[in-house]
Amino acid sequence: MMNFARSEHQIREQFVPVQLFDVCNEAINLLRLNQQQKPVDFINQIDPHFFVLGDAQRLGQVFINLLDNARDASPAESSIRISSRASSTEVWLYIEDQGTGIDAAFIEQLFEPFFTTKDPGQGTGLGLAMVFSIIEEHQGDISIDSPCDKVNQRGTRFCIRLPRHTPTKTNVPALIEQ
Template sequence: MAHQDRLASLGRVAAGVAHEIGNPLTAIASLTQNLKYELEDPAAVQERAGLILQQCRRIDAIVRTLVGFSHEGTVGGQARPFTRVAVAPLLSEAVQLARLARKQHGVSFEHRCPEGLEVQGDAQRLEQVLVNLLTNAMDASPEHGVVELEADIDGGAVRLRVMDRGHGIPTELAQRVFEPFFTTKGPGEGTGLGLALAAGIVREHGGTMQVDKRQGGGTSVVVSLPEPRRMEASVNPEREAPA
């Protein structure tokens, strides 16, 4: 029985790996297929090659995250130093990657972000969080629906909000969606690891993630991250200005 339980756990983790790297692999396939039409344009080829390399690095980061998750029960792993990350380009790249991964859904995006907004963190891992939330929102959206992604600042926190007009999440399940291997999708459609990993990454950045029902139908997921100056002050208290 213990052996069967270990095999079942291994199967769930393997399914999680396949699910998580599926999005960047789809993006790589799409970029590669279109490359043959741009061979006479060196600038376009160089841009495509850069995007493919970016997705390969993303797969590496996801695999490392999943290995750490399976070993320790947390995202963990080898941390890279946090840097200041401009939010507007982060949102644009996440939308581009999500669109590549779910091209067949016919869902459009609206994203809004004030100029100059920044967070402190690992851009690649934050992008992983946003792509996961966006693809979930696309999966939940009706055909030709709209997924909204916006950023603002409130009370010393940078808020990243992903909103859809799908079927919504029952209130009693709003917190369970962050549990490993819990999913509201049908059999074979989800592993329940995506949001658990995303929430772990957000916690590592000193932030929080909350899921709510939208008025009029749909779901809103809010990621709150501390402003860079507040995070820097908490890490280096001696740099705070004297009272």
């Protein structure tokens, strides 16, 4: 137990101010490199002023996994929108697709390791388990609304809540120049 507590603490000691807009853009650029996947329109509407204290690479994995899942579930040429809102202490991120939606019977199991509805060889079922633990490391939480389009019974929206970091003059000079 002591070891566990120490390693959690060590993880957070390495946290730095991370701009969520940037991390999301990098994930989108990576996903666009894979030309074999169906074309979808990733729309990054995250407010560039929203920062968290964290690990940019790990947070990038969150976006990659959620956007990859969203694309798998979406029809070609549809849009996947990433948006945000914040209070003085918290940031909320929304990842919303116009895809198949998720069967109510599956929702409870989604974050369990190895839960997948994909064909063998198509998915390991580890993506959302990893997302869950990264968000936990960052002292946030994640929830799902699906189908989020109640009229057409389709679409999924993931919502992530994270503690907000407000950069000061000393820790993010780039922001002052804007």
